[in-house]
Amino acid sequence: MTFYSQPTALAAGIAAVLAFSAHTQAAKIPSATLETIVVTATRSExxxxxxxxxxxxIDEPLIEQSPIAxxxxxxMSDASINMVQLGGYGQQASFFLRGTESDHTLVLRDxxxxxxxxxxLAPNNFIDTTDIKQIEVLKGPASVLYGTNAIGGVVQIISKTPDKNAAFISAEIGENQTYKSIxxxxxxxxxFYAQVRGQRLETDGTAIHEHENAIASSFDQKGVSAKFGYEATRFGTSLDYSENQGNAQYEQYSWSSMQYEQKSQDFKNQIATLKSRFSPTDxxxxxxxxxYFKDELEQLKxxxxxxxxxxxxxxxxxxxxSTAQNIIAGITHRQLETSTLKAAESFHQDLNSTGYYLQHQYQTDKLKTQAGIRLEDHEKYGQHTVGQLAARYFFTPFFSSYANVGTAFKAPTMNDLYYGDYANPSxxxxxxxxxxxxxxxxxxLQLKSGLSLYRTEIDNLIDxxxxxxxxxxxIEAATIQGSEVYVxxxxxxxxAKASYSYNQAKNDKTGLDLSRRPRQKLALSAGWADEHYGLSTTLTANSHSDSSNYDDDVIPGHAQIDFNSYYQPNEQLRFFANIQNVGDVQYKTASAGNYDGKFYLNGGRLASVGLTVKY
Known part of the structure; x- marks a missing residue:
């Protein structure tokens, strides 16, 4: 792939497009917006x-800025999430929501x-962003509705459902020989509705370690998805299928050869879902x-x-x-099969888990309450009961306060129990x-603000x-305390949007900070967006944090700026240009854990241009 030979010139050209968009006259649109509807907090709209x-x-306009993103x-645009990615595209990515562990957040798709x-963990680095309507980040315990993994919260991907006949093709090309087509x-x-999608992403990637001989680690991904359904007043049904597969190159230090070696892995994930809704009465x-969800990962070397x-x-x-009260009762049964094949110490595990939950809601103009309880019957760990009580009170239509108390749990992973020298079956x-x-x-009418204070106490934290x-x-216990504010x-x-998060996550026994939790994060964005033109910029900044429990390395604080713009002359045509990490800041994300003290690096700058044609 050779789209261009001078990436710096490409970035400069895109910057010129961004500057042009900022000074272009455009028609005004009303400030009133449609109400945002969410489903994750209560399993209903x-x-x-x-x-x-x-x-x-994370809404559709932000997601549609760049298919490559x-x-x-x-x-990363959420101030309460610390994203730790061991390099650029396709490299291992985990996030720490409100200071909890990387596997304390449940990721859902519909x-x-x-x-x-x-x-x-979810396969965060391999998830395709082609067909996302919005991403909902629910903060705080959610085990009552969702079971294990929801100590820190839930990140749910909501996919699009067709509401009119349409067809489109979209393509974006960028630095590092990166392109995506949809x-x-x-x-x-x-x-009745039907939807089909196909996508392909390729990139030569960037170096993911900071040693002088590091070479780029490439990534490619392709996938298809289809959705068919019918919606009526009393009845609805849908069938969804998606498949996503590809290859990721990466670099790993070998203690036998005492040098960095190039590795490769193939991945494939599939999701199939059949849903039905029936309303016999109002x-x-x-x-x-x-x-059905299948996740495969194979190391090729x-x-x-x-x-x-x-x-x-x-x-x-x-x-x-009644008009003010409702009850939701549910049962979820999961059948799990996990296997890891290695030259030595392979393992296989089959587990069943059944959850029974009940939730009550009371809703008036002044008071909104939510109370729930769940009994989880886990084949390996027996029964766990969790509960939640929350309320929001509107002092005026423009001022409200809420409180939320809840318990949650997470079962040990198969890797915690059986994988490698550090595993512990007990x-x-x-x-x-x-x-x-x-x-x-x-x-x-134009300005809204909010503040949250929280505390999470975790018993039997695995570390x-x-x-x-x-x-x-x-370990005996860990305590996380923090606050968030947004404007x-x-x-x-x-x-314009601004959000700030502060949290302190400590091991109660040692008094030390837990790894990879920066105390502070700031996210700022501002711009102009109407039916024809758009220009926006986003700044995210993290304070420093400890790298791991295995060393004394510190991950320095870092910041990056993104630019996005578009020009849409009509409903059928849209041009766009983006620059991720405009300053090409090679910030460190995690210690490589080797004798040389080197770090993993982020992917650096990615300037790109694209076009979408709709019918």
């Missing part, structure tokens, strides 16, 4: 401002769990779901393969008891208690034990 918890939204890059019980078609007619709604399969069966019933599940309170204030050759162990302003097509 409700207005964002009514939720008695803190939810942030990866899932980890999109999540209700389907993407966390792999081998590692506890083709799609939608059909919607009298309640007051009763029944929902059923059967889903060493004998190692991990396969994970999960089949879920879920049935929920929502009864509207680990216990982690358990947590969380407390949160906050306010939201609509200062003017490395320096007194036992660094094997995994349940959003919008006036016609102009907008």
């Amino acid at each position: 409700e207005k964002l401002e009514d939720v008695p918890a803190r939810i942030s939204i 990866s899932f980890p890059h999109l999540l 209700g389907v769990r993407l966390n792999n019980d081998a590692s506890g 083709v799609g078609a939608d059909l919607a007619d009298h309640g 007051q009763l709604t029944l929902n059923a779901r059967v889903s 060493s004998f190692e393969r991990t396969d994970y399969e999960s089949t879920e069966y879920e049935l929920t019933a929502k009864q509207q008891m 680990l216990k599940p982690e358990e947590s208690q969380s407390y949160e309170m906050g306010i939201d204030l609509q200062l003017t 490395s034990d320096p007194n036992n050759n660094w094997k995994f162990a349940n 959003n302003w919008a006036n016609d097509a102009f907008f």
